[in-house]
Amino acid sequence: MKITALAGGTGASKFLLGLSAVLAPDEITIIANTGDDIELFGLRICPDIDTVTYTLGGVIEETTGWGISGDTFESLKWLERYGEATWFKLGDRDLATHIFRTAQLHRGRSLTEVTDYIRCALGVRSKILPMTDDYTPTRVITDEREMHFQEYFVRWRCEPRVKAIRFEDIEKAHPSPGVERSILEADAVVICPSNPFISIGPILAVPGVRKALEETAAPVVAITPIIGGKALKGPAAEMLRDLGHEVSAAGVAAVYEDLVDVFVLDQEDADLSEAIEQIGVRPAVTNTVMKTLEDKQRLAEFVLEEVMRDE
Amino acid sequence: MKITALAGGTGASKFLLGLSAVLAPDEITIIANTGDDIELFGLRICPDIDTVTYTLGGVIEETTGWGISGDTFESLKWLERYGEATWFKLGDRDLATHIFRTAQLHRGRSLTEVTDYIRCALGVRSKILPMTDDYTPTRVITDEREMHFQEYFVRWRCEPRVKAIRFEDIEKAHPSPGVERSILEADAVVICPSNPFISIGPILAVPGVRKALEETAAPVVAITPIIGGKALKGPAAEMLRDLGHEVSAAGVAAVYEDLVDVFVLDQEDADLSEAIEQIGVRPAVTNTVMKTLEDKQRLAEFVLEEVMRDE
Numbered sequence: 001m002k003i004t005a006l007a008g009g010t011g012a013s014k015f016l017l018g019l020s021a022v023l024a025p026d027e028i029t030i031i032a033n034t035g036d037d038i039e040l041f042g043l044r045i046c047p048d049i050d051t052v053t054y055t056l057g058g059v060i061e062e063t064t065g066w067g068i069s070g071d072t073f074e075s076l077k078w079l080e081r082y083g084e085a086t087w088f089k090l091g092d093r094d095l096a097t098h099i100f101r102t103a104q105l106h107r108g109r110s111l112t113e114v115t116d117y118i119r120c121a122l123g124v125r126s127k128i129l130p131m132t133d134d135y136t137p138t139r140v141i142t143d144e145r146e147m148h149f150q151e152y153f154v155r156w157r158c159e160p161r162v163k164a165i166r167f168e169d170i171e172k173a174h175p176s177p178g179v180e181r182s183i184l185e186a187d188a189v190v191i192c193p194s195n196p197f198i199s200i201g202p203i204l205a206v207p208g209v210r211k212a213l214e215e216t217a218a219p220v221v222a223i224t225p226i227i228g229g230k231a232l233k234g235p236a237a238e239m240l241r242d243l244g245h246e247v248s249a250a251g252v253a254a255v256y257e258d259l260v261d262v263f264v265l266d267q268e269d270a271d272l273s274e275a276i277e278q279i280g281v282r283p284a285v286t287n288t289v290m291k292t293l294e295d296k297q298r299l300a301e302f303v304l305e306e307v308m309r310d311e
Numbered sequence: 312m313k314i315t316a317l318a319g320g321t322g323a324s325k326f327l328l329g330l331s332a333v334l335a336p337d338e339i340t341i342i343a344n345t346g347d348d349i350e351l352f353g354l355r356i357c358p359d360i361d362t363v364t365y366t367l368g369g370v371i372e373e374t375t376g377w378g379i380s381g382d383t384f385e386s387l388k389w390l391e392r393y394g395e396a397t398w399f400k401l402g403d404r405d406l407a408t409h410i411f412r413t414a415q416l417h418r419g420r421s422l423t424e425v426t427d428y429i430r431c432a433l434g435v436r437s438k439i440l441p442m443t444d445d446y447t448p449t450r451v452i453t454d455e456r457e458m459h460f461q462e463y464f465v466r467w468r469c470e471p472r473v474k475a476i477r478f479e480d481i482e483k484a485h486p487s488p489g490v491e492r493s494i495l496e497a498d499a500v501v502i503c504p505s506n507p508f509i510s511i512g513p514i515l516a517v518p519g520v521r522k523a524l525e526e527t528a529a530p531v532v533a534i535t536p537i538i539g540g541k542a543l544k545g546p547a548a549e550m551l552r553d554l555g556h557e558v559s560a561a562g563v564a565a566v567y568e569d570l571v572d573v574f575v576l577d578q579e580d581a582d583l584s585e586a587i588e589q590i591g592v593r594p595a596v597t598n599t600v601m602k603t604l605e606d607k608q609r610l611a612e613f614v615l616e617e618v619m620r621d622e
């Protein structure tokens with residue numbers, strides 16, 4: 001069975017950990033969002049790629065959902081002495097990843113190649129593809145001003161109101177090698193429980209990706225990132241509100257309307273099934289909260305069953 | 312009084328600390344060797360500049376003479392997971408310096424500008440000038456093969472026999488802004504107790520520097536890095552031997568013969584005074600071992616007195 005998963009950061013990683021417990025590693029291909037990539041201190045930081053890689057590699061800092069377990073912050077503290085802005089927290093071990101990646105990119109390696117090297121070095125056996133090798137930072141236009149997504153997210157803690165989101169240079173970007181094929185040749189495509197606007201949105205905006213999703217014979221199933229009108233993590237709820245969508249799982253299903261066959265929503269939101277059905281998407285209700293590895297595995301199994309029902 | 316000092320790493324830094332205790336900071340200009348600079352993991356490392364800066368900034372790790380006091384090595388350990396060679400020890404705080412410097416260089420700042428910014432950030436009030444803004448790595452041709460100086464020094468612990476030393480691209484290099492003027496306008500020039508071949512040698516090899524030393528009206532005084540036929544630190548003795556020089560303070564004086572007016576040698580080597588006098592250099596004997604701050608200050612005072620005697 002070949003599953004291709006579109007992934008953001010923390011929520012996606014939890015689901016992928018469950019999926020890895022159910023399938024063989026080589027049955028899973030992950031297309032990771034790079035829209036939230038940022039350059040800091042001359043280093044290329046890929047938060048979503050790293051969160052997925054660290055989680056599947058078993059080195060993620062679980063208390064925060066980002067960075068490396070037990071990391072220290074000596075380097076960052078010292079960078080502060082040089083007047084550098086340090087609102088984006090980078091641990092010492094984590095920095096090694098960014099230093100290594102940046103050096104490799106400067107030597108002419110592609111982000112795809114470096115990502116593959118790093119995931120192998122950390123013992124991750126599923127393929128992780130950046131959505132693109134190009135740099136297409138997500139910009140958030142707020143009621144205050146336009147800023148990089150990380151500035152909105154980390155520095156200003158999602159406080160400004162979002163007026164629009166744009167993906168810089170996305171029209172010139174190319175899907176990274178293997179992205180389109182992995183969608184076209186998959187037995188199923190899973191849109192992980194990630195923010196539809198700033199995690200999945202950038203992936204869908206890479207020219208060719210949406211077309212591959214429309215053309216693939218595989219069923220496409222999305223998992224809700226919203227439960228009871230709230231996101232477990234991140235600004236998905238605020239963004240649904242600010243961008244004029246219904247703040248609910250049904251609101252997310254509507255964003256994916258023309259792309260997905262099945263929409264997995266939480267049992268808490270079972271009453272939204274009818275609304276989702278009405279927009280032409282098949283609802284599938286289960287417990288989508290992933291606390292334990294058991295939860296993650298169970299959700300992965302549920303999704304696979306739904307996929308097989310759909311084929 | 313305006314003193315310009317040509318400096319390598321540890322030995323020079325000790326002397327400069329003494330000099331800083333005797334003179335006002337703005338009376339001292341330091342020209343630092345950049346021949347031992349190296350690029351690792353895409354980062355520009357400037358060991359001598361950093362040792363001088365960290366020492367005068369009061370943050371040097373005194374037990375080793377390099378790096379930042381109490382530094383940790385988490386980042387380096389993690390880089391090892393990515394297969395990077397980690398024989399060159401870079402602490403987490405120290406890495407911040409290299410990350411910051413590299414980012415600034417990539418943004419088009421010169422090494423002179425970045426060096427100045429860093430020394431100010433660390434509270435160093437004497438000017439530190441890189442000998443050049445160009446990259447002119449010192450290569451050591453050994454009986455085994457040619458290698459970067461740091462490889463010879465750190466990786467192979469000075470074990471290979473040295474056949475020759477060359478400074479890559481030095482003929483195309485320019486002294487950094489202020490270097491020549493600081494020599495021409497000085498009241499005295501001090502060649503610090505550093506390795507004559509790989510610390511002072513590269514500075515003298517930058518086109519224009521030797522000429523400025525020949526033309527300056529200021530007395531030039533060198534302090535021996537060799538005591539009783541041995542270097543307190545580093546491969547100066549091995550290099551004197553391998554390159555066919557006398558392994559003694561007199562051997563070093565002979566290397567500087569046409570450049571220096573006064574040569575400060577250790578009381579242990581007082582019997583070499585005559586030999587030094589014979590090559591036309593005035594010897595000045597004192598205790599040159601710098602253990603305490605008092606030692607350093609006393610040596611600085613001695614050197615200044617000798618300089619004034621010479622004027």
